Amino acid sequence: MEIGASLAALELYSSDPAAIASFYAKTFCLSCDPTGGSIDCHADGRRLKVFAGQAGQLRRAVFRFHSRSDFDAHRRLLSTRGIQVSEPGASHYTVSDPDGRWITFLAPEVDRPMPPGDSLLRAxxxxxxxxxxxxxxxxxxxxxxxxxxxxxxxxxxxxxxxxxxxxxxxxxxxxxxxxxxxxxxxxxxxxxxxxxxxxxxxxxxxxxxxxxxxxxxxxxxxxxxxxxxxxxxxxxxxxxxxxxxxxxxxxxxxxxxxxxxxxxxxxxxxxx
CATH class of the missing domain: 3.10.180.10 (2,3-Dihydroxybiphenyl 1,2-Dioxygenase, domain 1)
Structure with missing residues (x-):
């Protein structure tokens, strides 16, 4: 049975965050805002954050659960399997994959709607x-x-x-x-x-x-x-x-x- 979550956001590293943000603003119709050490690129239904770091590497993937019951069930599953959780909170938790990337899981209510973009293209x-x-x-x-x-x-x-x-x-x-x-x-x-x-x-x-x-x-x-x-x-x-x-x-x-x-x-x- 599926855990009941979908991809909500990605965080990428780049040696030139401004260039990456500019590229995706143009190609994927994203609005990009500097936000304390990263550039937040977003449109309705899609979000990327770009951080300074080694190019070609993923910093974090964020999944959002469709229901609170699925969120709670998954957290219990990780506990029974002995999976170490970091950044624990009532509405989120994070694990690290074998290569050191962060995988964060959100409860549905913590995901605030993203501001709509100005493009008629949807994805x-x-x-x-x-x-x-x-x-x-x-x-x-x-x-x-x-x-x-x-x-x-x-x-x-x-x-x-x-x-x-x-x-x-x-x-x-x-x-x-x-x-x-x-x-x-x-x-x-x-x-x-x-x-x-x-x-x-x-x-x-x-x-x-x-x-x-x-x-x-x-x-x-x-x-x-x-x-x-x-x-x-x-x-x-x-x-x-x-x-x-x-x-x-x-x-x-x-x-x-x-x-x-x-x-x-x-x-x-x-x-x-």
Whole structure:
């Protein structure tokens, strides 16, 4: 059973936070405000904070629970599994993943509505992805310790894990992990309401003079259509549409490690 939460915000490190904020203000229609050591970039349904630090690394991922009962149940689950919690509070708690990133969980009432942006383009922050030289270890942490549910995994010819997609509610994945030589951030994705708005986002990227780094394509796991752009630090920002909604008890799928798994329509970005 899914834990009943969805992605609410991400915090990224950058050696040039102002450049990253400017890029996402332009491409993802975010309003950006300096806020005590970070730049808060936001629009209705999507929020990124950028901090000074090593480029290409995630500082924190924030999940919001859909109900107080799910929030309380998850906190009890972590306690029974002996998971150490930091920043404990009545409406939030934080854990650290094996690579030192913070994963924060919020009760529903603590998430204040974000100010609406001035763009007619709609998309909500939906998932993020990490790269790891030890993907199995990271997947085991999120599944066995934090209670995420495995939707699909990708295996190479030797049967080794090259990618995994995990969900926290009915949507196919809120987190993906890819095997890669170094631990780093990979991408975040905002879900557009439909295929037509994905097209509108592509037109918007063209108007801003931003080349697509990948897509438009269709992923295998998740079956969503997508486009990606690449920021100055090398991170990718994605707009996707029509992501699979998983039925209760859906068994985890297995995909072969090949370009067609990551993009059914053509060229893929292979992390390993």
């Amino acid at each position: 909500r922050l939906q998932h993020f992805a990490l790269r790891s030289p030890t993907p199995t270890k990271l997947v085991e942490f999120f599944v066995d310790d934090l209670g995420f549910v495995l939707s699909d995994r990708v295996l190479d010819a030797q049967g080794d894990l090259t990618a995994a997609f995990m969900r926290t509610d009915s949507e196919h994945h809120s987190l993906a992990i890819f095997r890669a030589p170094q631990a780093s951030f990979d991408h975040f994705s905002c879900e557009a309401p439909d295929w037509q708005q994905l097209r509108d986002w592509a037109d918007h990227m063209a108007r801003t003079g931003t080349d697509l780094a990948w897509g438009i394509g269709r992923h295998g796991p998740g079956n969503d259509t997508f486009l990606m752009v690449r920021d100055p630090d090398g991170n990718m920002g994605e707009i996707s549409a029509e992501l699979e909604v998983c039925r209760p008890g859906r068994p985890a799928g297995v995909w072969p490690h090949r370009p067609q798994t990551l993009n059914q329509w053509g060229v893929a970005i292979m992390r390993s």
